[in-house]
Amino acid sequence: MDKDNDLVIRPMKRHEFDLALVWAAREGWNPGLHDADAFYNSDPTGHFVALLSKVPVGCISAVAYGDTFGFIGLYIVKPEHRGKGYGIKLWRQALHRLERRNVGLDGVLERQQDYERDGFVYAYRNIRYELGIMKIAIPRSVVDLRKKYSIHDVAEYEKNLFPAPRILFLQKWLNPPQGVALGLEGNNGRLAGYGVIRKCIKGSKIGPLFADNLNGARELLYGLMGHAPEPPIYIDIPEANGLGIDLVKESDVSKVSETARMYNVCHPNLDLSRIYGVSTLELG
Ligand SMILES: CC(C)(COP(=O)(O)OP(=O)(O)OC[C@H]1O[C@@H](n2cnc3c(N)ncnc32)[C@H](O)[C@@H]1OP(=O)(O)O)[C@@H](O)C(=O)NCCC(=O)NCCS
Numbered sequence: 001m002d003k004d005n006d007l008v009i010r011p012m013k014r015h016e017f018d019l020a021l022v023w024a025a026r027e028g029w030n031p032g033l034h035d036a037d038a039f040y041n042s043d044p045t046g047h048f049v050a051l052l053s054k055v056p057v058g059c060i061s062a063v064a065y066g067d068t069f070g071f072i073g074l075y076i077v078k079p080e081h082r083g084k085g086y087g088i089k090l091w092r093q094a095l096h097r098l099e100r101r102n103v104g105l106d107g108v109l110e111r112q113q114d115y116e117r118d119g120f121v122y123a124y125r126n127i128r129y130e131l132g133i134m135k136i137a138i139p140r141s142v143v144d145l146r147k148k149y150s151i152h153d154v155a156e157y158e159k160n161l162f163p164a165p166r167i168l169f170l171q172k173w174l175n176p177p178q179g180v181a182l183g184l185e186g187n188n189g190r191l192a193g194y195g196v197i198r199k200c201i202k203g204s205k206i207g208p209l210f211a212d213n214l215n216g217a218r219e220l221l222y223g224l225m226g227h228a229p230e231p232p233i234y235i236d237i238p239e240a241n242g243l244g245i246d247l248v249k250e251s252d253v254s255k256v257s258e259t260a261r262m263y264n265v266c267h268p269n270l271d272l273s274r275i276y277g278v279s280t281l282e283l284g
Pocket residue numbers: 027075076077078081082083084085086087088089091106107108111114115117118
């Protein structure tokens with residue numbers, strides 16, 4: 001019989017972290033094939049595994065972005081071990097690790113009330129859409145991001161689009177092994193948006209898709225579609241950006257799922273009107 005006091009929670013090693021993505025895939029979250037490297041690199045001591053008699057039974061990510069912001073994701077207990085209090089222990093570990101920071105998460109809707117009891121406040125929904133690929137010429141303003149812009153240009157661009165600097169995440173995220181990162185060249189050559197598409201368990205996912213305006217977002221979306229490793233394409237859009245929703249509805253689109261973005265201290269002052277696609281639901 002499982003004994004509660006056999007449970008050990010400790011940071012995951014890199015080679016163990018792949019398991020978290022396997023479990024995420026079983027939950028139907030459709031992670032990217034190479035997400036593990038970028039996720040782990042973001043904060044190597046911020047991913048936890050629960051071991052029962054040395055066997056992994058659950059995991060959670062509590063990624064710190066500096067001293068001010070953190071994000072909880074990949075909160076999973078193996079189905080046969082649920083309802084025994086292991087999840088709550090992982091959760092407490094995650095909150096403890098991120099204490100004194102504003103913490104965000106994208107919760108499945110069934111869990112929203114649980115998180116509210118712990119002080120998390122609903123901000124908006126992120127809606128996942130499945131898109132058909134449109135065969136459209138890639139606009140000339142869309143360029144290979146890493147060839148034209150530095151990681152610091154990207155960090156500067158997304159200052160009001162993500163609650164804290166995330167250079168460690170970007171280092172890997174902008175170089176997807178099966179995918180591409182594209183930039184939008186604006187006036188005077190400055191960066192006016194960027195987006196990433198990567199191969200996932202099923203199809204491909206776009207995230208983030210950041211742009212100064214609707215036309216820019218459309219050009220980047222077409223560019224990313226043109227580089228899709230495989231159809232169909234998925235994208236998570238903050239419901240608060242109505243133009244973003246309208247944009248994907250220009251193609252053959254269907255709604256897949258939705259999550260609740262929540263924060264426990266305050267809603268960061270992000271420019272949602274420029275967020276046409278969330279980077280990831282697992283790391284923010
Ligand atoms: C969510 C999950 C990790 C909880 O793990 P668990 O080991 O079953 O949870 P516990 O036994 O510790 O929880 C006991 C109760 O505490 C509550 N609880 C669980 N997590 C909680 C949290 N983070 N905050 C507050 N309450 C919580 C719930 O009411 C739960 O009751 P329930 O089993 O009837 O839902 C698990 O159900 C799971 O893996 N679900 C599928 C993946 C998923 O949806 N993850 C959450 C994504 S946002």
